[in-house]
Amino acid sequence: MILLVNFSSPFLRSPRAPVITEGMSSSEVLAGEAEGNGGIMGQQKNLEGYVGFANLPNQVYRKSVKRGFEFTLMVVGESGLGKSTLINSLFLTDLYSPDYPGPSHRIKKTVQVEQSQVLIKEGGVHLLLTIVDTPGFGDAVDNSNCWQPVTDYIDNKFEDFLNSESRVNRRLMPDSRVHCCLYFIAPSGHGLKPLDIEFMKRLHEKVNVIPLIAKADTMTPEECLQFKKQIMKEIHEHKIKIYDFPETDNEEEMKMIRKIKDRLPLAVVGSNTIIEVNGKRVRGRQYPWGVAEVENGDHCDFTILRNMLIRTHMQDLKDVTNNVHYENYRSRKLAAVTYNGVDNNKNKSQLTKPDTPDGMSPLAQMEEERREHVAKMKKMEQEMEQVFDMKVKEKIQKLQDSEAELQKRHEQMKKNLQAQYKELEEKRRQFEEEVNTWETHQRILEQQKLELNRTIDKGKKKKIF
């Protein structure tokens, strides 16, 4: 028996050949497909039997589960606002445990960006969660440019992804882009600080910014409401684009989304200590006047944040990062390369690399670069020659000076020598004179001695006789 089934359902617009089921002949399948490719709004025909492509989502699901998910979350805020506690509460793990103390226990003088990874498994689904922390943010006396390390980090991650996307072998593409940035606002009750405004203005175009009010158990409900209104007003004033929840067709979901939007920015309290309240075990903070429960919707917005971040909008955050923020970055970077003919992003790559990472540099640009390079080399050569000449002149001058000095000294020594020679001559003459006188003196003495002897002899002779 041959069943005729109309393949005009949109599912079959995929390029893959449809699965032939229920004993169809191939020609009919092809005909059906040709009809189906006409448009999305093709006729919605009823199927007269079970086809089985309803199984497609399950296939996608199984593939994704095998692959596992990745999510990168960044937390930014001054120290002491409970960021680490909130992360621990959100994911019900001890990311920062006593033997691996979190950034709060280390005093930082400059802003650092640190990341820690943890693999969470739940119901067979793997989630590789990366938490990026920014210890030292806003803690110094002078906090100008404390957002610079953060923006640099985000840009670096985008660049890594861009590079790996442009490679020839793209098998492994780890996605380490920052998907969401939780910004913690101190619960002053007044409004945003200049630092908050400055930071969010610089980051709202690069990453999904979700502002949170930290330590919300500081405020009474009225204060909290007032504070939230003030913050939203200031956010609109400064045209900061925080993460916006997408509209859906589902009426129920829309209701939930509207409820969330009313309570923006979310006021959260974090805690991982379990306390008994009315026989129930809840997570909360124990005060002398009561227990502030973390998961109680009346006490704080933690459950809303958790549901939104993990249970409903995680994939959407990743999509927005991929489709909006990353595309913005990419188009900006590539436009800078091809439009001006000069790579404006040269300071990010090496100076001598003539190719830009996407390998699409036009020949003209290479020529230009080469010419520039050559000109630079020539200039450098000239400069070096100049320097060399100058040095040579100096050296010659020095040598001449030393030569003159040596000459002078030589003369001096010669004169000394001559003087000494003369002295010695004098001495010798004197000495010779003395010798002469001494000799004559000796001779006289000798003569005297001789005469004496003669007289003695004479005397002796006389005596003998």
Place this chain on the structure above:
Amino acid sequence: LSAGQPSRKRSHSSGGGSTLLGYIGIDTIIEQMRKKTMKTGFDFNIMVVGPSGLGKSTLVNTLFKSQVSRKSAGWSRDEKIPKTVEIKSVSHVIEEGGVKMKLTVVDTPGFGDQINNDNCWEPISKYINEQFEKFLKEEVNITRKKRIPDTRVHCCVYFIPPTGHSLRQLDVEFMKRLSHSVNIIPVIAKSDTMTVEERQEFKQRVRKELEMNGIEFYPQKEFDDDIEDKSDNDKIREMMPFAVVGSDKEYQVNGKRVLGRKTPWGIIEVENPNHCEFAQLRDFLIRSHLQDLKEVTHNIHYETYRAKRLNDNGGLHPITSNDTQESNL
């Protein structure tokens, strides 16, 4: 001493100690001084310093149980944060039990709120020195007023944000520079953020850091006069910095009306010593050490400033008010 300040201790007759043969009536001098004081009244100037949003104005209102702060016109929350530190002072005369007090609250909006907070302590230091200068000028005048108006800052309450970790760089810098020209009382603001254990830990850490940096907060150890004072002050020093909560709203708790904050999980009573240390701060500041604050300011901080000024100029020339003084004494 300016007129109207009763001496704290009764002077004992030293050496000899001759016993009195009858009642003379010397001890009525206390009563006479009291009457004089009540007529003339007191001056008290308190300065509050800290980044915005820590509840400084609320605390001052709670301390003096009336709307004495700058923001007493209600929730003026849409005031913009000023670009530089400003000094705003508001004066009120409050009366209790026949005693009149002219209370001046000096506020410092904009402190620590900027992105770059270098030297944000300088306007404050300059203000304190200016007040000393004013007093000095009056004192040095040929025809002096009977009672020199005292605008010197007697006490500076510094608000530490309850991060739960330690003092910030800005806190240390400020207190180091100003602990020699004014009495600094550090308090932990908005302490209902922390549980009791967290609060104890934080206090220990803050105290250690203050010690390490050599910051002498009030009551200073070096000015303890005798054993009694020392033991009193030691007890107080153990408890400092006080962890406070301020509120000017009243709620009903167990049939009583108390000042407090109402949260969905309970009411925080401001004057309950189990909840926060506001009551201790108030007793310390107002009920026991108010006069001592003024005396230390007059005898020690002011004298230091005066000695330095006289030494520097080698005698006092007519001073213009635009003299740039060094900010560190």
